[in-house]
Each structure stands twice: as structure tokens, then as C-alpha cells.
Amino acid sequence: MHTTTIIGLEVHVQLQTKTKVFCGCTTAFNPTQPNVQTCPVCLGLPGSLPVLNREAFTLAVKTAMALNCAISPYTKWDRKQYYYPDLPKGYQISQYDLPFSEDGFVELEPLETEVGTGETRRIGIIRAHLEEDAGKNTHDDSGRKADSQVDLNRAGTPLVEIVSQPDLRSPSEARRYLEELKLLLTYLGVSDCNMQEGSLRCDANVNLHIHTDDGHKIPTPIVEVKNLNSFRNVELAIEYEEKRQLEQWKKTGQKIGDVAKETRGFDAARGVTFAQRGKEEASDYRYFPDPDLVPVIVSEEFLEGIRSSLCEFPADRRKRLAAAYQLSTYDASVIVGQGLEFAEYYEEVAKLCGDGKQASNWVTQDVLREMNERNQTIAQFPLRAAVLGNLLGRITSKQITIKSAREVFATLLSETHARQVLSSHQIDQIIAEKGLALVTDTGAIEQAIADVVAKNPKIVADFKGGKQGAIGPLVGQVMKAVKGADPAVVRNLIAEKINSM
Amino acid sequence: MTTCASRMLEKFVAPYDAHVIERLRAADAVLLGKTNMDEFAMGSSTENSAYQITRNPWDLERTPGGSSGGSAAAVSALMAPLSLGSDTGGSIRQPAGLCGVVGMKPTYGRVSRFGLIAYASSLDQIGPFARDVKGAALLLEAIAGHDGRDSTSVPHDVPHYSQTVDHPLEGLKIGYAKEHFAPGLDPEVERSVKDALNIYKKLGATIQEISLPHQKYAVAVYYLVAPSEASSNLARYDGVHYGHRAAQFDSMVDMYSASRGEGFGSEVKRRIMLGTYALSAGYYDAYYLKALKVRRLIRNDFDEAFGEVDIIATPVNPTPAFKIGELVNDPLAMYLSDIYTISANLAGIPGISVPAGFSSGGLPLGLQLLGAPFAEGKLLRAARMFERETDWHTRIPPNMVVTK
Numbered sequence: 001m002h003t004t005t006i007i008g009l010e011v012h013v014q015l016q017t018k019t020k021v022f023c024g025c026t027t028a029f030n031p032t033q034p035n036v037q038t039c040p041v042c043l044g045l046p047g048s049l050p051v052l053n054r055e056a057f058t059l060a061v062k063t064a065m066a067l068n069c070a071i072s073p074y075t076k077w078d079r080k081q082y083y084y085p086d087l088p089k090g091y092q093i094s095q096y097d098l099p100f101s102e103d104g105f106v107e108l109e110p111l112e113t114e115v116g117t118g119e120t121r122r123i124g125i126i127r128a129h130l131e132e133d134a135g136k137n138t139h140d141d142s143g144r145k146a147d148s149q150v151d152l153n154r155a156g157t158p159l160v161e162i163v164s165q166p167d168l169r170s171p172s173e174a175r176r177y178l179e180e181l182k183l184l185l186t187y188l189g190v191s192d193c194n195m196q197e198g199s200l201r202c203d204a205n206v207n208l209h210i211h212t213d214d215g216h217k218i219p220t221p222i223v224e225v226k227n228l229n230s231f232r233n234v235e236l237a238i239e240y241e242e243k244r245q246l247e248q249w250k251k252t253g254q255k256i257g258d259v260a261k262e263t264r265g266f267d268a269a270r271g272v273t274f275a276q277r278g279k280e281e282a283s284d285y286r287y288f289p290d291p292d293l294v295p296v297i298v299s300e301e302f303l304e305g306i307r308s309s310l311c312e313f314p315a316d317r318r319k320r321l322a323a324a325y326q327l328s329t330y331d332a333s334v335i336v337g338q339g340l341e342f343a344e345y346y347e348e349v350a351k352l353c354g355d356g357k358q359a360s361n362w363v364t365q366d367v368l369r370e371m372n373e374r375n376q377t378i379a380q381f382p383l384r385a386a387v388l389g390n391l392l393g394r395i396t397s398k399q400i401t402i403k404s405a406r407e408v409f410a411t412l413l414s415e416t417h418a419r420q421v422l423s424s425h426q427i428d429q430i431i432a433e434k435g436l437a438l439v440t441d442t443g444a445i446e447q448a449i450a451d452v453v454a455k456n457p458k459i460v461a462d463f464k465g466g467k468q469g470a471i472g473p474l475v476g477q478v479m480k481a482v483k484g485a486d487p488a489v490v491r492n493l494i495a496e497k498i499n500s501m
Numbered sequence: 502m503t504t505c506a507s508r509m510l511e512k513f514v515a516p517y518d519a520h521v522i523e524r525l526r527a528a529d530a531v532l533l534g535k536t537n538m539d540e541f542a543m544g545s546s547t548e549n550s551a552y553q554i555t556r557n558p559w560d561l562e563r564t565p566g567g568s569s570g571g572s573a574a575a576v577s578a579l580m581a582p583l584s585l586g587s588d589t590g591g592s593i594r595q596p597a598g599l600c601g602v603v604g605m606k607p608t609y610g611r612v613s614r615f616g617l618i619a620y621a622s623s624l625d626q627i628g629p630f631a632r633d634v635k636g637a638a639l640l641l642e643a644i645a646g647h648d649g650r651d652s653t654s655v656p657h658d659v660p661h662y663s664q665t666v667d668h669p670l671e672g673l674k675i676g677y678a679k680e681h682f683a684p685g686l687d688p689e690v691e692r693s694v695k696d697a698l699n700i701y702k703k704l705g706a707t708i709q710e711i712s713l714p715h716q717k718y719a720v721a722v723y724y725l726v727a728p729s730e731a732s733s734n735l736a737r738y739d740g741v742h743y744g745h746r747a748a749q750f751d752s753m754v755d756m757y758s759a760s761r762g763e764g765f766g767s768e769v770k771r772r773i774m775l776g777t778y779a780l781s782a783g784y785y786d787a788y789y790l791k792a793l794k795v796r797r798l799i800r801n802d803f804d805e806a807f808g809e810v811d812i813i814a815t816p817v818n819p820t821p822a823f824k825i826g827e828l829v830n831d832p833l834a835m836y837l838s839d840i841y842t843i844s845a846n847l848a849g850i851p852g853i854s855v856p857a858g859f860s861s862g863g864l865p866l867g868l869q870l871l872g873a874p875f876a877e878g879k880l881l882r883a884a885r886m887f888e889r890e891t892d893w894h895t896r897i898p899p900n901m902v903v904t905k
Contacts, residue, residue, distance in 0.1 A: 040516065040517055044742065045515070045743070046505070046510070046513070046515070046618040046737070047519060047616040047619070048616075049614060049615050049650060049651050051650060051651075051652050079733050081733055081736060081780075083736065083754075083757050085741045088737060088741075090733070090736025091733055091736055150742075284781055284782045286732075286733075286780040288729065288780050288785070288789060291622035291623035291653075292622050292653070293652050294652050
């Protein structure tokens with residue numbers, strides 16, 4: 001017997017509009033001042049009416065395009081009706097049978113360990129629709145039973161709900177799908193996908209296909225795990241469900257259809273999912289078209305305007321970087337995976353120094369390490385691409401060694417320099433101060449070699465006797481004497497000198 | 502205070518003005534006060550108010566009609582020269598007819614609904630009450646026009662109705678639908694409409710019989726569409742954020758049901774239940790969706806009719822004003838009092854009610870004129886042609902003392 005895990009994710013993403021989807025209130029995250037970002041419309045006061053925010057619709061269409069979805073030429077708004085204190089109108093304006101987009105996909109690149117053997121995985125998107133967010137309820141957890149409180153600052157924030165096909169096959173794949181989604185949406189600038197602030201929320205639908213030894217496939221009942229608030233928790237919750245559902249099946253033999261779809265929560269502290277109160281009674285949302293809003297007719301002109309404004313998608317960028325700068329798929333993935341600004345940074349460095357591979361080594365190792373140590377984003381990183389590009393250009397043009405460049409890099413980022421605006425001029429200064437310039441004066445090098453060879457007859461004899469590695473210490477001594485000499489050049493010159501003796 | 506004649510909003514103070522009120526203030530209007538109505542505009546007699554009974558100035562034992570009965574009675578009793586009402590199934594035209602004043606429902610989208618407490622959003626329109634057609638033209642001109650805060654408000658320019666209202670229409674074609682002269686129509690009401698048609702004939706208009714074959718479904722369609730929307734529109738009155746909250750409750754769910762149970766009157770509850778049922782899973786297609794399809798057919802009937810005639814003349818109400826309490830226990834009979842007005846809301850077309858005579862008992866009778874979408878100008882001019890030939894609008898209710 002073996003099992004296959006079947007996972008579909010429903011992701012809610014807050015769009016980065018200045019104002020709410022059906023009124024002019026700001027969407028700023030402001031949990032400390034409840035109910036100040038509200039107006040008659042998002043409070044659901046009598047007589048108020050919604051008006052669609054064009055920017056929200058534009059960002060939603062951008063999102064759907066990035067998900068390779070078909071955009072409907074005609075879409076409308078529906079009311080999803082249920083009673084809850086965070087829902088001031090008693091209904092949520094959403095989309096039911098005619099979402100603005102359907103039928104797309106997200107591609108997942110093979111993992112590093114799979115490179116060469118792994119295949120690109122295509123995860124289907126059933127639909128993406130636009131809706132308004134609800135407010136936030138805060139309950140008294142102290143046990144003193146104080147009143148629950150409602151904050152409507154968030155009510156009316158535009159959300160895109162992205163529903164995947166049940167195409168994901170493992171907890172780690174679910175996580176990778178979310179990471180790719182986050183990368184895509186942050187690249188496009190449609191969402192900041194900040195999970196702490198609730199900009200990206202995820203529900204997971206999970207069940208197992210149990211393949212018995214006699215060749216039968218038994219699907220277990222589908223469970224929806226709600227409100228997973230980190231990628232790690234998505235992974236952990238699904239891992240837990242895999243074990244729980246298998247045990248449950250062994251105990252009860254229940255398969256899909258035997259019981260109603262169950263809604264569960266996830267207790268991150270204990271690492272377990274738990275049954276939530278059934279919402280069977282509330283499951284009829286009585287959807288109907290919102291008579292306060294008019295349908296949206298989407299013109300080809302409108303779509304073309306958005307298409308032409310789209311930036312390169314991460315998947316395309318990976319391919320282009322790999323080809324244009326002779327990078328490995330892995331390096332291209334690391335660069336693109338750090339976000340749009342990082343990839344822009346890399347490309348600027350690569351163009352300036354004329355060596356894509358060198359630039360890749362530096363940004364994925366030195367720059368990333370420094371950024372992490374300093375807890376900075378690439379935008380905050382003091383060494384701008386122009387300066388790093390200039391520094392690396394000096395390696396390409398053999399003005400300094402890689403080792404010297406590292407020294408300059410470290411010096412530039414040291415306390416004294418990092419307080420200033422770093423410029424290429426400072427590179428010149430550091431090189432001069434430390435005497436790091438590659439010495440092209442062969443006279444000085446030849447003099448130093450002659451001295452060193454004369455002082456080390458034993459090494460000379462060893463080398464002549466066939467010990468190629470013996471001249472290493474001689475190279476070191478020459479380098480010490482002539483700062484900035486190219487070690488490869490020195491090594492060749494010493495060998496020539498000894499051979500001619 | 503803005504109560505919508507409901508206990509639910511007993512202490513509610515609106516923090517903003519409706520679009521029409523902004524317009525009136527901008528036009529330097531003197532706002533005298535607010536008037537009674539059926540709770541949340543649900544009713545045809547103003548008896549569903551949670552607060553007061555409004556009486557018909559022509560006979561204090563009778564209702565003024567509804568739901569904007571207070572607005573009609575105030576103009577009829579000379580308490581105000583003009584008033585506003587809202588018309589979802591006839592709530593301006595029907596009380597105007599029963600109180601002997603002019604009342605008009607504009608085309609859907611002509612007047613912004615921003616700030617109008619919603620009953621049935623796809624049917625609601627705000628409109629004027631006045632003592633004569635010119636007054637209605639003036640008030641409509643003041644409140645009509647595009648408002649970006651109402652997505653269903655149309656961007657068309659507003660003509661100067663008051664400047665053209667006195668210009669008679671040449672070659673006017675008036676239709677009457679045989680479906681409007683069916684059993685249930687009071688003979689005196691029928692007589693007044695026929696008399697009006699004769700007046701138009703004398704003025705040179707062509708009178709023509711037309712057919713509105715789906716008219717017979719109008720009341721049924723209305724009582725699916727309007728309650729469905731109402732059940733959703735009134736969900737916000739939940740005792741959580743504003744309005745009435747029950748003093749005692751056990752749980753959150755109980756807080757909702759107790760607050761709504763106490764805050765809403767029986768007619769509102771009846772329509773919420775009807776609408777909730779019609780939108781429920783398994784019933785939606787058979788009721789709500791079917792009703793939308795028939796609604797389209799009703800509109801098609803009008804589109805076809807307005808290809809042949811300029812104006813359709815109909816009764817406003819099947820009978821003169823009925824007695825207070827007479828229909829309260831017979832909701833179906835009460836619903837049928839809107840049988841001639843409802844289809845204009847379903848079709849979104851404009852309609853006007855003008856005084857057209859009196860019953861033998863001295864009660865006002867009204868004439869309804871319907872026009873094509875955005876033909877308010879034509880409608881007002883046609884109404885004025887009739888008004889000019891009659892003096893019904895100059896009469897005042899008995900026992901009124903007018904001092905100069």
C-alpha cells in the first residue's frame with residue numbers, strides 16, 4: 001500500500017491599492033487605531049453605495065495575467081451573504097458564477113537537487129476573482145469574557161482569491177507553490193504578500209489517495225484547513241493531515257463522500273489540526289448579483305494597456321538570465337528568487353563588470369551574506385550596483401585580483417565607510433592606500449624573483465627535481481614584496497626563471 | 502434622526518446627507534422636516550410605520566396610500582409645496598393618486614440613490630411630489646443628474662424640464678393597454694382614465710390600444726425581486742454596528758435574532774423571509790432567476806409599445822383610497838393596490854401620477870402616464886397638457902383653512 005497526497009490551495013491576496021475596493025478609504029495597515037479608516041460605505045451605513053476602484057480591478061487583472069488565466073470580457077459582482085460581526089453589510093461583495101478570470105497555471109521549476117532529472121511542474125489555477133475583505137474581530141482570550149471587539153479598518157480592502165486545482169502532491173510542493181506565487185505577485189507589485197499583516201492568507205484542501213496492494217485507489221474525505229498564516233504552517237498542517245487521514249482511514253474506513261467536507265484549524269504551537277464547528281447551517285450563502293454595482297465589460301484595449309505595462313515574469317527572467325549571462329539554472333533561480341530589485345541589482349552589476357558569472361558569484365554569496373548579516377534589503381544595502389559593478393570591472397580588466405577586490409569590498413562596507421554614500425572614487429582610494437593595484441611593472445617583479453630564488457636554493461632544487469608544488473612559498477614571498485602582483489603571472493615567471501638556471 | 506419608520510433605527514442619526522439633500526441645499530431649498538412612511542418603504546398605506554398613523558387629508562378615516570404616504574399627505578394638506586418620496590413599486594405614484602397631488606418616478610438611474618436607504622436597489626428611485634406638474638418638473642430638475650457615488654446613476658445631461666413643461670406636444674400618440682382595464686378595476690377609476698383619454702383626443706392626440714402581454718406577471722415578479730433584494734439590503738440591521746440591539750440575549754446568534762426580531766415590524770419580516778426563501782439553494786433558479794427573465798419580458802413589452810406610442814395612460818390605483826385597517830390583514834389585496842405602478846419599476850421607465858377627478862365619495866382619482874426611458878421631459882409636457890384642461894389639481898381637501 002502507498003498513498004498520494006492531493007492538495008489544492010485557496011489563497012487570498014490583498015492588493016496594494018491606495019484605497020479600498022468600493023470606497024475611498026485608505027488601505028494602510030493600522031491595527032493600533034481601530035475603525036479610523038472607515039466611511040459610510042465600508043461601515044455599511046444605511047444609504048451608502050459601493051463604487052468599483054478601477055486600480056483594484058487593474059491590479060487584479062495583472063495578477064490573473066501572471067497566473068496565465070483567461071480574462072472574461074464580461075464580469076459581475078455578487079453578494080455572498082452570511083452574518084458575522086466583522087461583516088458590516090451582512091454580505092461580502094464577491095464574484096460567484098462569472099469571475100473575472102479562470103483557467104490558468106503556475107509553473108514550478110525543478111528543485112536544485114532535481115536539476116537535470118526533475119521536470120517543471122504545472123499547477124492549474126481554477127479561477128481568480130476579486131472581492132472585498134471583511135474586518136477583524138478580537139475576542140477576549142483571558143477567560144474573563146469581556147466583549148468581543150470589531151475593527152473595520154481592513155473591511156473593504158481588495159482581495160484576489162486564487163483557487164488552485166488539486167494538483168499539488170506534497171507539503172513541500174505546496175510551500176513551493178506559495179513561494180512562487182509570492183514571488184510573482186511581489187514582482188508585479190500587485191501585493192506585498194506580507195503574511196504577518198494578513199496580506200496573504202491560505203486555506204488548504206487536503207486528502208489522500210490510498211493505493212491498496214490489490215490495485216484499488218481509495219480517496220479519503222477532503223479536509224479544509226483554514227487560516228494558515230505562514231508558509232511553514234501550511235507545510236506542517238499538511239504533513240499532519242497526511243498522517244491523521246491515513247490513521248483515520250485505517251480506523252474507520254471512511255472514504256470521500258461518506259462524510260461531509262470537514263473544516264479544521266491549525267494549532268501551530270502543538271503542530272496539530274483540530275476540528276472546527278461545522279458550518280453546515282451557514283453553508284448556503286444565497287449568492288445573487290449585487291444590484292448596486294454594474295457589470296464590468298473588459299475591452300481588448302484595456303487588457304492591452306495592462307499587458308504592455310507588465311514587467312517580465314520571474315520564470316521568464318530565470319530563463320533569460322541563464323542564457324544571457326551563462327548562469328546555471330540554480331544561480332538564476334537564486335537571483336530571481338530574491339525579488340525584483342535584487343535581480344535588477346544583479347543585472348546592473350553584470351552589465352557594468354562585463355562578467356555575468358563573476359557578478360553572480362558576488363551577489364549570491366558576498367552581497368547576500370552581508371545583507372543577511374546586516375538584516376537589510378537590497379534597497380537598503382549601502383553598496384549600490386554601480387559601485388559593485390565598478391569594483392568587479394577591475395577584476396575583469398585585470399587591475400586587481402579577486403582577493404584584493406574582496407578586501408576593497410570589506411573595507412567599503414566597514415564602519416568608517418558605510419556611513420557615507422559609497423562611490424567608485426572610494427574604490428580608487430582604498431586600492432591606493434592598500435597598494436592593491438596589480439603591478440604591471442615587470443622590472444620590480446623580476447628583481448623580487450631574483451632575490452627570492454637566490455635565498456631559497458633548497459626549494460629551487462626541489463622544483464628542478466620535479467616537485468611542481470614546491471614553488472608555492474616563493475610565489476607568496478614575491479607577492480609580499482610586490483603588492484598587487486598577479487599571482488598567476490608571478491608563478492609563471494618564477495618557473496621560467498628556475499628553468500632557465 | 503433618520504428612522505425609515507422602523508424601531509430598528511429609532512435613535513439613528515445619519516452622519517451624512519443623501520445626494521438629493523445635497524442638491525436641495527445647494528439649490529437653497531428650505532427643508533421643513535421628514536415625513537412618515539411604511540417601514541423601510543414596504544407597504545401601500547403607510548400603516549406599516551412603527552410610529553404613527555398617517556391619514557388621507559381628503560378623508561381622515563382613510564389611508565394616504567404608501568409607502569411615501571407622509572410625503573403625499575403633506576403636499577395634499579398644504580403643509581409643504583413640494584416633497585420627496587421613493588418609488589420601488591409605486592410608492593410615489595400610488596399615494597400621489599390617492600391624495601390628489603402630482604407624483605413622479607423618474608427613469609432608473611436618473612436620480613442618484615446615494616443616501617437613500619435601500620429597499621430593493623434595482624427598483625428604487627427618488628422622485629418629486631408637487632401640487633402641479635410644474636412643481637414636479639422644478640423639483641426633478643433640482644435632484645436629477647449624475648453622481649459618481651451611485652454606480653447605477655447615468656451620466657446623461659439633465660434637460661431644463663421646468664422651461665419646456667408648458668410646451669404642448671404636437672402629434673402626441675397615447676396608448677392604453679387592454680390589460681390595464683381588467684376585472685378588479687373600480688368603475689369610477691376606469692371612467693376617469695377614459696375621460697382623460699377623451700381630453701387628449703380633443704387636444705389632437707392620437708389614442709391607440711396597445712398590448713402589454715406580460716403585465717399580468719408584474720405583481721408576482723415584483724414580489725420575488727423586491728423581497729430578494731430587501732432580504733439582503735436589510736441584513737446590515739443586525740444590532741452589531743448601529744441601530745437597535747436587544748437588551749438581553751444569550752449568544753452571538755441570539756443577539757442577531759433578538760435584535761432583528763424586536764427591531765423589525767411584521768411586513769418587513771414577511772418580505773425578508775420571502776426573499777431569503779427565493780434566494781436559497783434549490784429555489785434560486787425557480788424563483789429569483791425566473792423572475793429576472795420575466796422582468797426582461799416586461800421591459801421588452803414596453804420597448805415595443807414605445808415604438809408605437811409616446812405615452813401610455815393607465816390607472817394609478819385600482820380603487821380610491823381605502824380605509825385605515827381595511828387591508829392590513831390581507832397582504833395580497835394590499836399588494837394588488839400596486840398592480841398598475843409596479844411594472845414601471847420592473848422596466849426602469851419613468852411614470853407620473855396626476856390628479857384626474859374624484860370618486861362619488863369625494864376621493865381623489867389619479868391618472869398615470871408612462872414614458873420611454875429618460876423621456877421625463879415628454880412625460881411632464883404631456884401631463885401638463887392634461888392639467889391645463891382640468892382643475893382637479895386646484896382643489897384642496899375639505900375642512901382646510903387657507904389663509905393668505
